[in-house]
Amino acid sequence: MADADYCELCDLPLSQCVHGRPEPVPPPAPAPAPRTPRVKAPPRVPGTRAAAAPARSTAPRKWTSPEELRPAILATLQDAGGELDAEDVFEQLEERIGERLRPGDRETNPQGELRWRAAARKARKALMDDGLVDAAPGVWRLSDLGRRTVTPEA
Secondary structure: OOHHHEOOOOOOEOOOOOOOOOOOOOOOOOOOOOOOOOOOOOOOOOOOOOOOOOOOOOOOOOOOOHHHHHHHHHHHHHHOOOEEEHHHHHHHHHHHHHHHOOHHHHOEOOOOOEHHHHHHHHHHHHHHHOOOEEEEOOEEEEOHHHHHHOOOOO
């Protein structure tokens, strides 16, 4: 081989020398996947109800939905002067709607609570989100808006 085939810095053939080879070109970075923009839900307006979800099935429900308990909860609180302890709410609510409860309502959910009571707690949360019930630990209390919007229930 000729002298031109050897590196002047390390005396190795140019084919083996790091000085005689050009830097490898890094592969191009993959293009990031296009992101789907997040869409925020519109804010809830107190005193309004959210749109009902489309029905999933035509089979009869096995237990009472939280939406069905909302009017009874409001009427129970109204009859009690606007405020009750949680356990008293459940007792009076059961007296008010006991005959309308479905057979599955008296079963326990996976957490060990009666299904109708769990549905009542979910209904209370929705009423709080709508501004009709005030949040207070252990107490269910109608808000001023709730007192104005309650209609007597049979």
